[in-house]
Amino acid sequence: MTNIDDVANMLVPVIMVLVFGIAATIASRAMRFSPIIGFLLLGVLIGTWDHDLLSAGSMVRLLAQLGVVFLLFDVGLHFSLTHVREQAVDIFGFGPAQVIAGTAALAGAAWLFGLPPLAAGLVGATLALSSTAIVANIIAERHQRTCPVGITATAILVFQDLIAIFLLILATADQSGGALAALGTALLKAVGAFALTVFAGRVVARPLFAWIARRGGDEVFSAVALVIAMAAAWTAAESGLSLTLGAFLGGMVVAESPFRTIVRSEIGPFRVLLLSFFFISVGASLDLRALASSWAVVVAITTGLVALKIATNTLSALVFRWSVPGSFQLGFLIAQGSEFAFVIFGLEPTRQLIGPALASELIAAVALSLAITPMLSAAGRQLAGRLRARATRNEFLELHAKGEAGPVLIIGMGEIGRTIADGLTEFGIGYDAVERDERRLTRGLADGYHLVFGNATEPRFWRAIDLHSRRFSVSTDATTEGMRDAQPAAEAFYPGVRQLSVVCDEDAAGELRELGLEVVVERDRPLGLSAARYLLKELSVAAEEIERWSVRQRLLA
Structure with a gap:
């Protein structure tokens, strides 16, 4: 006692x-x-x-x-x-x-x-x-x-x-x-x-x-x-x-x-x-x-x-x-x-x-x-x-960028995520990627992608990944259930970050749009090309340059 x-x-x-x-x-x-x-x-x-x-x-x-x-x-x-x-x-x-x-x-x-x-x-x-x-x-x-x-x-x-x-x-x-x-x-x-x-x-x-x-x-x-x-x-x-x-x-x-x-x-x-x-x-x-x-x-x-x-x-x-x-x-x-x-x-x-x-x-x-x-x-x-x-x-020399966070955060580095990262890299646009699967993580790092391990659906993870400094958060494997839980908090805490979801069918796209998310439906090859083109356009890359890069990607697919 x-x-x-x-x-x-x-x-x-x-x-x-x-x-x-x-x-x-x-x-x-x-x-x-x-x-x-x-x-x-x-x-x-x-x-x-x-x-x-x-x-x-x-x-x-x-x-x-x-x-x-x-x-x-x-x-x-x-x-x-x-x-x-x-x-x-x-x-x-x-x-x-x-x-x-x-x-x-x-x-x-x-x-x-x-x-x-x-x-x-x-x-x-x-x-x-x-x-x-x-x-x-x-x-x-x-x-x-x-x-x-x-x-x-x-x-x-x-x-x-x-x-x-x-x-x-x-x-x-x-x-x-x-x-x-x-x-x-x-x-x-x-x-x-x-x-x-x-x-x-x-x-x-x-x-x-x-x-x-x-x-x-x-x-x-x-x-x-x-x-x-x-x-x-x-x-x-x-x-x-x-x-x-x-x-x-x-x-x-x-x-x-x-x-x-x-x-x-x-x-x-x-x-x-x-x-x-x-x-x-x-x-x-x-x-x-x-x-x-x-x-x-x-x-x-x-x-x-x-x-x-x-x-x-x-x-x-x-x-x-x-x-x-x-x-x-x-x-x-x-x-x-x-x-x-x-x-x-x-x-x-x-x-x-x-x-x-x-x-x-x-x-x-x-x-x-x-x-x-x-x-x-x-x-x-x-x-x-x-x-x-x-x-x-x-x-001001000391204002030159040093290790600042890229404007795009890619969640999931399967084929879609890799294609988006390739497009951003092609035009000198910075990005960071998050991957939950350890095997994908290991392969992505070996191939030279900017990748960290983590669960991007956890709100406490957002500050660690500097979400406040991004323009886009791109989810390449979004589910309606997962986004329903995460989207309201993300919008409340980071209203300046545009949330983009990439899916492969219209039914899933409709459910995600009802939640107020931007959605890209992948119909192109390689997977992720449609999302990459959309992002590059929104980031003010010239349409002619995007098209030339897209043609090269289709030839390589």
Whole structure:
């Protein structure tokens, strides 16, 4: 009975935070604010009312940490080895430039205000880091993962997570020669972890998920995704690296397989729910007593921190040939402090080095900078928009497309789906395809089609496949029953996406038209040619070019 009572007592704060979180989300949406702001303000209120609710050992704190783990796992799902190679300049060029510039400016300011060089250097380097959790969530919320600002910001944050590990080692190392050896060991561990990620992605993940696709179900994908995310984070932490870096590398393991999209859809609900606990805990970390007693100092530190980081971030972007508008948008987006600052400034050696009072003020300033990040990033975006409105789009190199979603989503890659994909490829039109059958998936990938595994009738899958950014969703094996269930939700959530169904008989076409769907009846050879011609015409391809391509396809059939 005692055990049952203990479990019930542990659930009380979780239920309370969930209820308040739902209310904060609804209120934020009603006032057209980001829900992050609502969660942060809720955290401030909870911290003032009952700080023990979010104490270090509580269930809520554990759920908050898991939220960050799943967020970084999700970020890793977008960073395959190919992506890392493509973003090498940002990760290993732009990232170091941003950290060095920020560290120099902030350490210089700390030294001018009386800190000795060693203490000023540690403070500057710590404050130069940005918040992976908050920035990554803002990028996801704005659907900026595939745009240059989102891609580059994520690459910089990945590099910063590596730097944070080394800062933690320096902050806890003794003043003898042991620090250098510890840094070398950490570097070797990071390289080893990356090599293991590449091996696991290539050798383990693909055959494992292929086996699950043949014998398991969606619930098995959920379980495996949870295991990979938490096991990778735990392994990294036990090896002396960080939970966040481990979760990111776990996501990279899955990113090497065509099953990454369904995994992303399976962990999505966990990530969104648990992240709310994290943002609430950040708000609760604001020490209102410290703010009340030295509010002027905290506000001044926050203002200086944000201003210097905007300046150094913007200058770093300009060095890498970004436009002025793009540089400002990126500069504002990553102008806050990092969650790692709470750890580093809370360590006893750090507090002795810089003084307990200053450590508390810095923690409060970083928390305040996190709280204002949604507003800061929105201001940077608006400023960039105004500056771009005065010039032509061609001036901005960083606006050139990078990995954006194709306008067409093909559901089912049998003969019809392949013909549609061939037509789109012929005219340089991007597409992505979803296939539920593992054998079709394997054959399609072998033949060079852009294909992922998943069940496109599941609403939670639509966000993972970026349905919001498509013009057409083409179902090549639609059934009346399946479309009757999916069509109303798809139309409600994605009214700008045209739903096209391809069938082979008039009876099925009539039933689907009654549901309000566009329908193409296949009467041509090869199967899918009629649908491909219809799509190409709707996508403004010249009729003469479509006809020439169609003739070639009929000859090959």
